[in-house]
Amino acid sequence: MSIVRRLTLILLAGQAVSSAAYLASTTVGALAVLELSGRHELSGLGGFVYMLGGAGSAYVAAHLMERIGRRRGLAAGFLLGVVGAALSGLSIIAGQLLPYLVGYLLLGAARGITEQSRYAAAEMVTTAARGRAISSVVVGGTFGAILGPSLVAPLGDLARSFGLNPLAGPWFLSATVFAATAVMLFAFLRPDPADIGRQLRADRGPEQETATAAGPARSWGQLLAEPSVQAALGALILGQLVMVMVMAMTSVHLHDHGGGLGEISLVITAHTLGMFGPSIFSGNLVDRWGRVPMILVGSVLLIAACALAPASLDTTILAFALLLLGLGWNFTYVAGAALLTDSLTLAERARGQGATEVLVNAASGLGSLAGGPLMAVGGYLLINTLGLLIALAPLALAANLWRLSRPSEPLPID
Numbered sequence: 001m002s003i004v005r006r007l008t009l010i011l012l013a014g015q016a017v018s019s020a021a022y023l024a025s026t027t028v029g030a031l032a033v034l035e036l037s038g039r040h041e042l043s044g045l046g047g048f049v050y051m052l053g054g055a056g057s058a059y060v061a062a063h064l065m066e067r068i069g070r071r072r073g074l075a076a077g078f079l080l081g082v083v084g085a086a087l088s089g090l091s092i093i094a095g096q097l098l099p100y101l102v103g104y105l106l107l108g109a110a111r112g113i114t115e116q117s118r119y120a121a122a123e124m125v126t127t128a129a130r131g132r133a134i135s136s137v138v139v140g141g142t143f144g145a146i147l148g149p150s151l152v153a154p155l156g157d158l159a160r161s162f163g164l165n166p167l168a169g170p171w172f173l174s175a176t177v178f179a180a181t182a183v184m185l186f187a188f189l190r191p192d193p194a195d196i197g198r199q200l201r202a203d204r205g206p207e208q209e210t211a212t213a214a215g216p217a218r219s220w221g222q223l224l225a226e227p228s229v230q231a232a233l234g235a236l237i238l239g240q241l242v243m244v245m246v247m248a249m250t251s252v253h254l255h256d257h258g259g260g261l262g263e264i265s266l267v268i269t270a271h272t273l274g275m276f277g278p279s280i281f282s283g284n285l286v287d288r289w290g291r292v293p294m295i296l297v298g299s300v301l302l303i304a305a306c307a308l309a310p311a312s313l314d315t316t317i318l319a320f321a322l323l324l325l326g327l328g329w330n331f332t333y334v335a336g337a338a339l340l341t342d343s344l345t346l347a348e349r350a351r352g353q354g355a356t357e358v359l360v361n362a363a364s365g366l367g368s369l370a371g372g373p374l375m376a377v378g379g380y381l382l383i384n385t386l387g388l389l390i391a392l393a394p395l396a397l398a399a400n401l402w403r404l405s406r407p408s409e410p411l412p413i414d
Contacts, residue, residue: 019144135283274326
């Protein structure tokens with residue numbers, strides 16, 4: 001087995017087990033805030049601080065890993081997750097909202113750091129294989145998509161059997177899993193992926209990269225004026241915003257209409273399967289069909305999901321709508337990340353990728369925070385209507401890039 005393949009499998013394993021832990025705890029995140037605060041309009045507050053933590057750590061993490069390497073940086077991120085998850089679990093038992101939110105904030109900061117694992121995989125390969133490399137790590141979330149939400153009910157029952165609040169169960173599982181993942185990465189992620197990437201560039205030279213990647217660093221204004229960067233950011237930021245806004249309030253929507261933890265976990269499982277399951281093939285599609293076509297397809301799926309989700313309270317229909325939402329997110333996420341990496345020079349990547357992670361998490365936090373008041377004002381229908389309108393933006397940006405990238409037809413000669 002090659003070194004790159006072995007390191008990619010380790011990153012995949014870390015993503016798999018950690019995704020189960022993240023999803024188990026965040027599935028009950030809004031419900032815990034609702035219980036601790038007693039106010040529907042605050043139910044999105046947990047998701048907001050979670051994304052705020054991610055936004056605060058992502059940019060720092062990108063630069064930190066340039067100095068200390070991917071292995072140490074990722075392990076430190078998971079250790080931070082141990083602290084956050086344990087604090088939130090204890091706070092639920094104590095009935096204290098503020099320390100619960102602090103723990104949720106730390107969990108988000110941990111996620112902002114550990115999400116850098118997909119860039120660790122991408123930097124070990126050439127441009128032609130970059131989509132597959134990113135999706136090979138994201139596919140680890142499939143395991144978490146199946147296992148994480150499905151553990152919510154049994155973990156709740158286990159906590160209840162000890163006389164504890166059932167919502168605390170998933171948080172203690174998360175703390176345990178994060179500790180084990182930190183040890184695994186620190187022990188086995190050798191050599192460091194960053195070293196592999198530097199060696200690859202030294203061996204193959206800039207001709208193996210895109211023409212843009214070999215150029216000098218540009219200003220933020222110059223970067224944002226590039227249609228390819230606009231399309232990539234639209235796919236990553238707005239696709240994430242729509243997904244989080246709808247997903248975060250789905251559990252509250254079901255809870256308000258009498259749904260139990262079993263029904264909620266079923267719908268969220270379908271959603272997370274849509275998010276991570278397609279990574280088995282979406283990376284290949286991004287590399288073979290192109291970044292822009294996959295962003296277009298993903299945007300259409302987001303729009304379809306937002307149209308279907310509020311149409312029925314039937315669990316099967318809602319689960320299918322959330323499956324489409326996850327699938328649309330996956331396509332825009334993988335294609336957007338590959339397009340962004342293609343569009344940045346080597347000198348711009350740490351800065352550009354870190355800043356993008358900040359914006360992705362900030363937009364997600366805004367969507368989660370706004371979800372509670374929007375639910376209180378206009379219900380689930382209003383949230384999905386806004387999601388549909390927002391999803392039109394990445395569709396338009398990708399269509400514009402598609403138009404600009406098409407070769408112009410020669411003028412007819414009389």
